[in-house]
Amino acid sequence: xxxxxxxPSSLSASVGDRVTITxxxxxxxxxxxxxxxxxxxxxxxxxxxDASTLQSGVPSRFSGSRSGTxxxxxxxxxQPEDVATYYCQRYNSALTFGGxxxxxx
Amino acid sequence: EVQLVQSxxxxxxxxxxxxxxxxxxxxxFTNYWIxxxxxxxxxxxxxxxxIYPGDFDTRYSPSFQGxxxxxxxxxxxxxxxxxxxxxxxxxxxxxxxxPRVSGSASDAFDIWGQGTMVTVSx
Numbered sequence: 001x002x003x004x005x006x007x008p009s010s011l012s013a014s015v016g017d018r019v020t021i022t023x024x025x026x027x028x029x030x031x032x033x034x035x036x037x038x039x040x041x042x043x044x045x046x047x048x049x050d051a052s053t054l055q056s057g058v059p060s061r062f063s064g065s066r067s068g069t070x071x072x073x074x075x076x077x078x079q080p081e082d083v084a085t086y087y088c089q090r091y092n093s094a095l096t097f098g099g100x101x102x103x104x105x
Numbered sequence: 106e107v108q109l110v111q112s113x114x115x116x117x118x119x120x121x122x123x124x125x126x127x128x129x130x131x132x133x134f135t136n137y138w139i140x141x142x143x144x145x146x147x148x149x150x151x152x153x154x155x156i157y158p159g160d161f162d163t164r165y166s167p168s169f170q171g172x173x174x175x176x177x178x179x180x181x182x183x184x185x186x187x188x189x190x191x192x193x194x195x196x197x198x199x200x201x202x203x204p205r206v207s208g209s210a211s212d213a214f215d216i217w218g219q220g221t222m223v224t225v226s227x
Contacts, residue, residue, distance in 0.1 A: 045217075100149040
């Protein structure tokens with residue numbers, strides 16, 4: 001089974017900082033990767049799909065990229081409303097989530 | 106408006122059975138897969154399984170195979186997640202979710218239900 005290893009598990013940054021979250025697949029998954037944001041007590045929200053395509057309505061400070069089996073979510077300038085837990089998810093066959101990254105300010 | 110509306114919170118005892126629902130509206134229900142996702146208290150998201158109401162094709166995560174049953178009723182545009190004998194470890198929030206693309210099980214989830222909290226306690 002393909003494992004998704006997300007890092008770090010948590011981070012603290014300042015408003016305006018550039019934040020990077022990584023998800024590594026144990027095998028190739030092409031671009032079948034999504035990123036979600038879940039604010040405390042809320043429903044997960046799709047941010048990015050196909051590794052780098054921004055979902056409609058998502059602020060442009062969010063971006064995604066892929067290098068081989070390594071995937072990256074970048075928040076270019078962290079805002080207070082970005083406090084949340086972020087999850088990656090592969091969907092090439094099974095639909096496995098990463099362990100999550102809690103982002104604090 | 107496309108939406109998934111889930112049934113309300115449940116409090117059950119160990120050994121009891123349960124079926125929770127997820128009703129789709131604003132789109133052709135039989136054209137999109139519906140997935141179920143578990144989130145235990147303070148923990149991450151876990152994909153449980155997925156069903157295609159068009160032909161009832163159902164796939165389970167190995168972690169949940171045999172533990173739950175996923176079903177659908179197209180006459181009322183509803184998907185279900187059911188347990189025959191609950192355990193305390195089934196206490197969690199359960200979400201239904203719909204992939205972006207019609208007919209595809211291999212896609213990101215852009216529509217989510219509001220979640221159903223299931224509490225299992227003696």
